[in-house]
Amino acid sequence: MTGSSRRKSAPRKAETSSPRAGGTDAANGDKPARVTTARRELVENEMYEQATRLFAERGFAGTSLQDIADAIGITRPALYYYVKSKDELLAKLVTEVTDGPLVELKELLAHTALDPVAQLRAIVEVIVRRRVTQPARFRLLIRSEAELPDELTAAYDESRRVVLKTVAQVVEDGIRAGQFRPVDARIAALGVLGLCNWVAWWFQPGGRDSEDSVTEQLADMAIAALRRADHHLLDGEGPEAALKMLRQDLDHLERIIKN
Structure with a gap:
């Protein structure tokens, strides 16, 4: 009887541990997923900022992924989660x-x-x-x-x-x-x-x-x-200014047709 009770308790323990492994339930909703996404965005933004600074200071060839990881404050293996190479x-x-x-x-x-x-x-x-x-x-x-x-x-x-x-x-x-x-x-x-x-x-x-x-x-x-601009602000007033504006239009249209 005691052995039977122990065998029944194992499934219940597995079920209660699943949310801690990254799943969701009615009480928590999708909070773990949101937290993970927010964390990733923060790290990626910091990664971009530090990489930009280091590339500008040392050049692309003179900067390593270890340098970027150190600047962010994480390990190089952790950096591989976000990017695989320079x-x-x-x-x-x-x-x-x-x-x-x-x-x-x-x-x-x-x-x-x-x-x-x-x-x-x-x-x-x-x-x-x-x-x-x-x-x-x-x-x-x-x-x-x-x-x-x-x-x-x-x-x-x-x-x-x-x-x-x-x-x-x-x-x-x-x-x-x-x-x-x-x-x-x-x-x-x-x-x-x-x-x-x-x-x-x-x-x-x-x-x-x-x-x-x-x-x-x-x-x-x-x-x-x-x-x-209004024609009177281009080259004076009157018919001459209006004609010049029309000639500019015609010149431009001719260029369009030739091209």
Whole structure:
């Protein structure tokens, strides 16, 4: 009888131990999963920050995974839970910097209610905000271009081409709508992107300029550089100014047709 009681107690012990092994029950819900996810995000963010700092200070070749683990305050075997190699870590950083803005831009342009001026403003705000919140990561990407594996270089180049094409199309749409001056859309897009990306080299988080003020001012500048002025502000008043504006339009349309 005693042996039978012992045999029955074993299953009950196994059942009560299952939640501690990572399962869930009605009382705890999915709390263990949420805690694990939050912990992983915290460690990954710290990993990115420390890797960015060390890569910038010592170079990619001069930084080891042990250096990154020491900077985070975890063991190297624990770091392997988040990343398997330096190449994979650099790939994660590159993907975050390049794909993040692209995803936001695609979502933004899916809203067709925005006119070209509003679209361009939103594009500048997306890119500038990315640069001012993570300037060190973008600088690292630029400095590490020569060290990127071929597949990462190809992905990075493709991302840049898509962003450039996206901005150029918005500029072209603005020209056709009469909102932007008749300019070369590709050159204008390169200028807008240069304005946005250069922020990463001079903006200091926590400095005298706030993220919001910098983002708003650069968006205003990008729009002002392309927005079409009234004809009387271009080259005087009267029919001559209107004719010159029409000639600019015709020249631009001829360039489009030739291309």
